[in-house]
Structure formats: structure tokens, C-alpha cells
Amino acid sequence: MGWLFYTDRRVKSYADEKAEITRLCTFEGERRKNELVKSCKVGSTWYAAARVTNLDGSPVEDATYVTDTDGSITFAAVFLTAYDDGCWGYKDMEESAGPNASRAPLGLIDLLSDLKDPDSYAQDWRQRCREWASIPNYAEGDKIKLAKPVTLTDGSTCQIVTATHYRRGRQKRRCYRIEKTGGLVRLSKTSLAGSELLSSAKGAASPVLAEFLAGRDA
Incomplete structure (x- = not known):
């Protein structure tokens, strides 16, 4: 139809x-x-x-x-x-x-x-x-290894990136910081298929804060 x-x-x-x-x-x-x-x-x-x-x-x-x-x-x-x-x-x-x-x-x-x-x-x-x-929705600060390198517009490639954002007006736009160069890149959700979480932003929390939260849970 x-x-x-x-x-x-x-x-x-x-x-x-x-x-x-x-x-x-x-x-x-x-x-x-x-x-x-x-x-x-x-x-x-x-x-x-x-x-x-x-x-x-x-x-x-x-x-x-x-x-x-x-x-x-x-x-x-x-x-x-x-x-x-x-x-x-x-x-x-x-x-x-x-x-x-x-x-x-x-x-x-x-x-x-x-x-x-x-x-x-x-x-x-x-x-x-x-x-x-099943494609993960990564949090700010998560370090990720893509299933395969992504080719950028300048011909270079990236595979290890960290989830971050940039601002356009009042809006926050998701992007990823390239491990090798520190540059920012936008990635489609499809390119995240099969990716691996290398380190979580949650695991990088302040040890003082972690101790405080542990005390509350005790």
C-alpha cells in the first residue's frame, strides 16, 4: 500500500x-x-x-x-x-x-x-x-569501546569514547569525547550496537560520598 x-x-x-x-x-x-x-x-x-x-x-x-x-x-x-x-x-x-x-x-x-x-x-x-x-543508553561519563571503529568525516577513526554532552542554546545534546584526541563526535544509536562499557560513571563517584551512602544503607 x-x-x-x-x-x-x-x-x-x-x-x-x-x-x-x-x-x-x-x-x-x-x-x-x-x-x-x-x-x-x-x-x-x-x-x-x-x-x-x-x-x-x-x-x-x-x-x-x-x-x-x-x-x-x-x-x-x-x-x-x-x-x-x-x-x-x-x-x-x-x-x-x-x-x-x-x-x-x-x-x-x-x-x-x-x-x-x-x-x-x-x-x-x-x-x-x-x-x-538491547543497545545500551549510556550515562554521562561512561567510557565505551565500540564494537568496531567508526570512520569520521576527516578520515580518522575512533573506537574508545566517553559519553558527554554539549549545549545548543538551552538544550543539552548527547555526544562522545574521543579517547585519542579529546575531540567531540556525535554517534547514532546504531553505531553503539555491540559496544562494551569499559568504566561506569557511577563507579567513579567520590569515595567520601560512597562512604556516606554506605553508612546510610547500614
Whole structure:
């Protein structure tokens, strides 16, 4: 399916988008009912878990999903979204269609029904979501060794960096200090995949403070 844009511009905010995703995932046919279980937005992409039940109460039979104990199945849908000249639009895909966007949180993945085919597109998509979620969110001061050297715009490389930040106006922006040169670099979350924590900022706390906290815990 291609993109669909709303030329009436009724979708203008996060709340409008969430309401529209809910509407798109909630409908009732002659035999089945579809309802939204959970939705979340990551970047410009919405991820949704939708439950399907039979109106007569019988178990849902499906070629892709294992029927849950309550007779329903729950699948994931991905909605790519964008604004074009103020008009909001979306492109939707079911997880078994093999969507590229794969940053759904684990809380949503855990709601989905089991898959019958362990080698399906949906299984691969879920695994990519899990791998994305497993990338660490490092704290200020953490020293990190990247899984492989990153090539910078000047042709040099870096592999050991320390999490820090710089300011742009009133905002703090995450960046990393290069061990070799002391320079700062922005790194995407993807480049942190497989990285190793060499030393934690928490472990570098003041020994006086550590003694004080230990006394409080005693």
C-alpha cells in the first residue's frame, strides 16, 4: 500500500496522530473485531499492537499467528508518517510484510501472539526490534569501546569514547569525547550496537560520598 495524506489537515498534533492510529486499528466486520491494545511513536513512526477476536466467541484461526488462550490473536502494525505542506499522511504495514522500520519497544513486542513460522518476516522484524532495544543508553561519563571503529568525516577513526554532552542554546545534546584526541563526535544509536562499557560513571563517584551512602544503607 502507498502513502495516504489527509488534505483536510485535521491531524496537527501528537494527540491527533495517536487518535487517528487508534481509529485505524479499531473496526468491526461481519465476523471479526479489531481493537488497539497499545501504540507508541518512535521518531516519525508509529508502532501498534492490535487484537483480533471473532464476534461469535470462537477461536481465531490464522496462518501466521498462534491463537492465544482467550481465542484471539494480536499482531503488530507499523505506520510510517510524514507531513507534506501541513498535510499528515501515513503508510501502514503489517509485521509479516517485512517492514524496515524496526524500533518498536519490548513492551509492545511482548504483547504479540506467537508465530507459527520461526523463519517468517515477522519473526525477523521482532528480532531486529529486540536488538535495537538491547543497545545500551549510556550515562554521562561512561567510557565505551565500540564494537568496531567508526570512520569520521576527516578520515580518522575512533573506537574508545566517553559519553558527554554539549549545549545548543538551552538544550543539552548527547555526544562522545574521543579517547585519542579529546575531540567531540556525535554517534547514532546504531553505531553503539555491540559496544562494551569499559568504566561506569557511577563507579567513579567520590569515595567520601560512597562512604556516606554506605553508612546510610547500614
